[in-house]
Amino acid sequence: MKVLILLASIISLLLFSLFFYIWYRLRVKLHLHAASDKRPLPAGWTANTFFITNRDGGKIAYWYFPVTGPKAIVILIHGYSNPGGKAQMLGHAEYLRNAGYSTVLLDLRSYGESKGNKITLGVAEWKDVEAVFDHIKSLSENKGKKIGFLGISMGGTTALTTAGETGKGDFVIASVPYANFSSLFHFQIKAAGLSPTIFYPFMKIAAFIELGRDYERFSPSTVIKNIKSPILLISAKQDEELNWKDAKNLYELANSPKEYWEADSLHDVFSAHPAEFKQHVLSFLQKYAF
Numbered sequence: 001m002k003v004l005i006l007l008a009s010i011i012s013l014l015l016f017s018l019f020f021y022i023w024y025r026l027r028v029k030l031h032l033h034a035a036s037d038k039r040p041l042p043a044g045w046t047a048n049t050f051f052i053t054n055r056d057g058g059k060i061a062y063w064y065f066p067v068t069g070p071k072a073i074v075i076l077i078h079g080y081s082n083p084g085g086k087a088q089m090l091g092h093a094e095y096l097r098n099a100g101y102s103t104v105l106l107d108l109r110s111y112g113e114s115k116g117n118k119i120t121l122g123v124a125e126w127k128d129v130e131a132v133f134d135h136i137k138s139l140s141e142n143k144g145k146k147i148g149f150l151g152i153s154m155g156g157t158t159a160l161t162t163a164g165e166t167g168k169g170d171f172v173i174a175s176v177p178y179a180n181f182s183s184l185f186h187f188q189i190k191a192a193g194l195s196p197t198i199f200y201p202f203m204k205i206a207a208f209i210e211l212g213r214d215y216e217r218f219s220p221s222t223v224i225k226n227i228k229s230p231i232l233l234i235s236a237k238q239d240e241e242l243n244w245k246d247a248k249n250l251y252e253l254a255n256s257p258k259e260y261w262e263a264d265s266l267h268d269v270f271s272a273h274p275a276e277f278k279q280h281v282l283s284f285l286q287k288y289a290f
Contacts, residue, residue, distance in 0.1 A: 022199055023206035030119050030210055036112035037087040042094045049113055054131040061113035062106035062132050065093055070102040072146040072289035073136055077129060079153030085112030095278050106132050122154055123211050123218045126162040133168050146170035146289050157220055164223025171288050173281060175234040175269055179246035180219035181207060187243045220250055230257045230288040234269055241267040259284055
């Protein structure tokens with residue numbers, strides 16, 4: 001009997017240690033306020049920071065670069081990194097502005113000049129994008145203009161979740177999004193050299209604690225069927241951050257009109273193939289944004 005009790009105690013301690021390891025890693029990744037990316041503005045540009053309040057009462061910072069008589073307005077949504085935030089999307093703002101599009105770059109909650117100390121990987125960030133969308137749409141200069149989203153990685157996931165959850169957005173461009181948290185967690189556990197079979201159940205419990213009981217509801221694979229606007233999905237065949245098939249799986253789930261580009265690159269498709277990336281985005285916008 002003593003041996004059984006000792007064995008049960010050892011197993012319990014091992015299971016608790018495994019859970020604590022997974023939970024702590026996730027908590028450290030989420031509980032932070034990311035510093036602002038320091039990359040410079042394009043030559044001749046000036047940026048004024050504006051603030052809007054989301055439905056959670058949080059203050060969200062954004063830059064607005066309007067052009068005269070814009071073809072459309074593109075809200076640019078950054079991914080997960082520290083430092084990070086709106087400056088990460090300046091490269092996209094530059095080619096879009098040159099092509100006649102107004103752009104909006106925001107700091108998602110817990111990034112840069114926005115308030116917050118917890119990142120939720122898209123579970124709540126869609127509320128930040130929604131608040132910016134509503135304000136930009138209310139401006140008289142944008143009356144009758146289409147307004148949509150271009151997001152990268154977590155930003156791509158957030159763009160899709162915003163459109164699917166709110167029904168807002170006249171177009172959605174999502175580069176290397178994760179389709180849902182199950183796919184994201186399985187990939188990252190495996191990439192860390194661990195067994196998903198052993199560690200994923202602990203990750204689900206940790207995510208339940210950190211992201212809330214219904215966190216999976218706020219996944220593109222759950223809400224993409226609600227999106228009626230045109231969608232462009234981009235995947236990276238050599239993606240080292242998440243499952244490259246996620247974007248393709250989302251494409252299969254999406255309503256038409258929809259487009260899909262499979263790039264032969266690592267996670268940062270824009271850096272690897274800037275000319276092709278611009279061509280796909282601008283061609284898509286030419287068809288559907290005005």
